[in-house]
Amino acid sequence: MIPSWLQPNYQQLQQLGATGQLHHGLLLLGKEGVGSFDLAYQLTLDLLCMSNGTQACGVCKACTLNKSQTNPDFMLVSAEKDSISVEQVRAISDFFVSTASFQGNKVVIVKDAHALTLSASNALLKTLEEPNANRYLVLLSDPNTPLPATILSRCFKITLTVDANQAKQFISDLGIDVTQPWVNAFLHRPLCLKQWQEDGQLSAVESLYQLSQQQTLQSCHKQLLELFNQNTDYIDIFAQFCAQKLQTELLSNTLDVKRYQEKNQALLSFAHKFKEVKGLNLSLQLNQLLKQLSYL
Ligand SMILES: [Zn+2]
Known part of the structure; x- marks a missing residue:
């Protein structure tokens, strides 16, 4: 589910998708706990859905497979031992080249894109420079860890932030007392509190x-x-x-x-x-x- 503070970003992406202007390389810059992955994943569901609406229908074959996390047209890449290797990036380009199983779109989300090694970044450039039709690469990165300029210049960037009032409301809805002094330190990444609550x-x-x-x-x-x-x-x-x-x-x-x-x-x-x-x-x-x- 997309948190309320990211709804405007989601609407922007939906609009770009509806008008055929969604960039093949998206970079979502947001701190951990802002909801970058939630946004990227909802976008993925929408892109993979076989219905013609702007939002995933939840019932078609592709949506059903997404629910069981077995949709062959989706790939999730994250850091292994603190970095993303050139081999992982090669697997992305192989994935994009192969035929899509359903409606035509294929999506890769790269978590922790700031952990790409230099050679992995260079390998990724080729994917960004010579995009295949109906292929979408969504990079998630920490805004404070710079990515190579070559990657930045080839992506459509969106910086994700949290409105403090919405964050307070969200935290309060979790049943956490927002007047506790330590809560303030996490107003800019409220989903961390949700995670900690779930993990006790x-x-x-x-x-x-x-x-x-x-x-x-x-x-x-x-x-x-x-x-x-x-x-x-x-x-x-x-x-x-x-x-x-x-x-x-x-x-x-x-x-x-x-x-x-x-x-x-x-x-x-x-x-x-x-x-x-x-x-x-x-x-x-x-x-x-x-x-x-x-x-x-
Ligand atoms: Zn669907």
Whole structure:
């Protein structure tokens, strides 16, 4: 289902489709939790449907296969071990060249397009430059991770954002109290909260917020390590809470610019190291981070 804040984007895509102007290469730029995939997938359903309407009918053969995720005219590509390889891109071009089983359209959604390796990006250019008729490539990418200019210039770009009021309404409809201070950090990606709720992780997120607000962060080492070992996604969430706290301190002049930059840098480097360095001693790195964040 497409969240309310993406309805205008969906209508734009529907209109382009109805007038035969839908670009064969679409790039949806949106943070995780905005709903990029939901939008891309609804568009896919519409494109694969065999009825002539602008929206998927839900009952034709193609729609039925989509429901059981077995439509042979759809392919989903996502990062394997943090990157999308040239082999994965070659599989896309093979998929596009082969005949469609139904109405004629074939669709590929590439999640995490920012994870394309350089050679994979180059291989993808050919698909974008010499499009086959009735083939649609939908790239989903984080807006803050730049894609090669050659890819950008060959796609129709849509940046997806969330209206804060709609986000609040959505979160409130989930039964989550929107006045809790940590909720604010996720108004720009509300679907994350829905996911955490479904996965029973909301209380862990709240704990991360409470811990980030402690003056003596070093005493939180054990609790944080336990949480990070439960789920490594919590590292980014904790880093986001800390970054927000630093910003507030900077704006209220309780932290000078130099200290702010040092602490922020420590946070960025911690999150980066965690993603890039294999066999990292998390306990030691966390200890260092908490020390850097705590000093005045
Ligand atoms: Zn249908």
